[in-house]
Amino acid sequence: xxxxxxxxxxxxxxxxxxxxxxxxxxxxxxxxxxxxxxxxxxxxxxxxxxxxxxxxxxxxxxxxxxxxxxxxxxxxxxxxxxxxxxxxxxxxxxxxxxxxxxxxxxxxxxxxxxxxxxxxxxxxxxxxxxxxxxxxxxxxxxxxxxxxxxxxxxxxxxxxxxxxxxxxxxxxxxxxxxxxxxxxxxxxxxxxxxxxxxxxxxxxxxxxxxxxxxxxxxxxxxxxxxxxxxxxxxxxxxxxxxxxxxxxxxxxxxxxxxxxxxxxxxxxxxxxxxxxxxxxxxxxxxxxxxxxxxxxxxxxxxxxxxxxxxxxxxxxxxxxxxxxxxxxxxxxxxxxxx
Numbered sequence: 001x002x003x004x005x006x007x008x009x010x011x012x013x014x015x016x017x018x019x020x021x022x023x024x025x026x027x028x029x030x031x032x033x034x035x036x037x038x039x040x041x042x043x044x045x046x047x048x049x050x051x052x053x054x055x056x057x058x059x060x061x062x063x064x065x066x067x068x069x070x071x072x073x074x075x076x077x078x079x080x081x082x083x084x085x086x087x088x089x090x091x092x093x094x095x096x097x098x099x100x101x102x103x104x105x106x107x108x109x110x111x112x113x114x115x116x117x118x119x120x121x122x123x124x125x126x127x128x129x130x131x132x133x134x135x136x137x138x139x140x141x142x143x144x145x146x147x148x149x150x151x152x153x154x155x156x157x158x159x160x161x162x163x164x165x166x167x168x169x170x171x172x173x174x175x176x177x178x179x180x181x182x183x184x185x186x187x188x189x190x191x192x193x194x195x196x197x198x199x200x201x202x203x204x205x206x207x208x209x210x211x212x213x214x215x216x217x218x219x220x221x222x223x224x225x226x227x228x229x230x231x232x233x234x235x236x237x238x239x240x241x242x243x244x245x246x247x248x249x250x251x252x253x254x255x256x257x258x259x260x261x262x263x264x265x266x267x268x269x270x271x272x273x274x275x276x277x278x279x280x281x282x283x284x285x286x287x288x289x290x291x292x293x294x295x296x297x298x299x300x301x302x303x304x305x306x307x308x309x310x311x312x313x314x315x316x317x318x319x320x321x322x323x324x325x326x327x328x329x330x331x332x333x334x335x336x337x338x
Contacts, residue, residue, distance in 0.1 A: 072329045307323065
């Protein structure tokens, strides 16, 4: 009995210490996961990241674990940032080793949705529950300012040294949407500049080749259709509104060909000309739509199929990749070896 007790004590001690960082062996990423030209995939169901290596045309799944309710990926300067709504933080990964850095804690009650990086030291994060935009010092990994935005702050972008935050106006399922707005801030100091009224339920913002911001508004999913509100950053006013007759939830812009692709759940994407607003393809791809990315073609996540598809501009699938559970947001890295 004494020997059994000693053995059990040793086993329990090993189990207890196995959760400590100093007990873990050095992390070794899968060979090839440090690809210089890659598409990064956020797998919402498995809370993990996949790497699509475009140099070798291969996939590496589960290279990193993210936080709860992950919402967006941003690649910048050798690091991949993941915005986690449930964890109220931003997890950070060195894409050469896939080691996780200390996350940026944002504080409870914010529900962060998306982030943009203004320079190498500053980021801005939209928060849909606290209705704020948080200014982040990336060096110290701290929140240095909280700025009041609008109800349901979700989409965010930077143009002309200003931050644009889209406010959906969503209160609850049994209440009508408030007027959709975009709050404008000075990107240097975070001061509020003005609020712009846009179409109902603005979800995402993309910047076109001419510098104008395209705000993808989903409508109310019933009797108010989706639309694109175009904001001129020189005047901070809506210069055009494009009815698209669908429910755009995300946006990616091909600046060379002046075409925007709006993620439409179940339909893949809707494509329109950014200069004229003319819809050129109402059901681009025909499936997926949980994430969309414009980079050497059009990339579309398919939540249900656990796939990411690459299309050419004509809507023909040219490649497909089996990734993790429920892929959503996408980000890309383009740093080919010299």
